[in-house]
Amino acid sequence: MKTSKGFTLVEIVITIMVVAILAVVAAPRFLNLSSSAYAANIHGVNSALTSALKLxxxxxxxxxxxxxxxxxxxxxxxxxxxxxxSADTLRALLNIDVPKSWTRNWESVPCDEPEFCILGNMFPGKGGYVSIPNFPLSGNNGLDRASYIWPRGYVIKSEGCYAFYINEASKETFHTGSIDAGC
Structure with missing residues (x-):
């Protein structure tokens, strides 16, 4: 009697289908790790900023x-x-050395600094102001101001991946937070 050893065509097709199903289910999770890392980074910046402001x-x-x-x-x-x-305030509070010389086209050019870009002294009505969801500033003629910090490779206005600090001077209070919808 002669017996053959090997896989049948049906076994090979079933194996390929199982691997394909696993790839379809698992791939999105692995591909999304980069954006999750950026979101976690922004949340970390926000936490560090909040702690520094309390100090x-x-x-x-x-x-x-x-x-x-x-x-x-x-x-x-x-x-x-x-x-x-201001940007200088964020640099001092976070103890980071983000260069002061970067493109002024932050609305359309991705951040190309080593890790972060910082923008400060922004208020409604000023060119390039980025409104922050749930924190609509009235501006009060520039008295209330916001500053932002966002990661390398992102455009602050269109992508929504940044931490913020608002000095609402008209009410003598401040707010911090992060936006990670576009990370």
Missing amino acids: ANARIQIDDAQTTLDYQGKTVALTAGNPAA
Whole structure:
């Protein structure tokens, strides 16, 4: 008696179908890891910024600071009792060295800095202002301002992947948060 060893055509087709089904189910999960990483990065920036603002506000109270604050050896300007919503403020609070020389076409050109781009002193009516969902600023003639930080490779206005800081000076309060819908 002669027996043959090997796979039948039916077994091979079933195996290919199982592998194809697994690929269809698993591929989107693996392909989405990059955007999840960017979203987690933005949430981390927001957490670090929130913590730094709490420390800065404690320092403001301790020093009874009125116009500027010495924060870890860097001078932070104050507006209405809170750190100003400027790019320099974000650099100081987050202790990062994001170069000041980058394209002014942030509305259409992806960030090409080493890790992040920062934009500050923005308010409704100013060219390039990016409105933040759930935080509509009235601007109050430029008194209330926002600053943004977003990752390399993203365009802030069209993609929605950034952390923000708002100094709502008209109400002497501030807000932080992150938008990750476009990460």
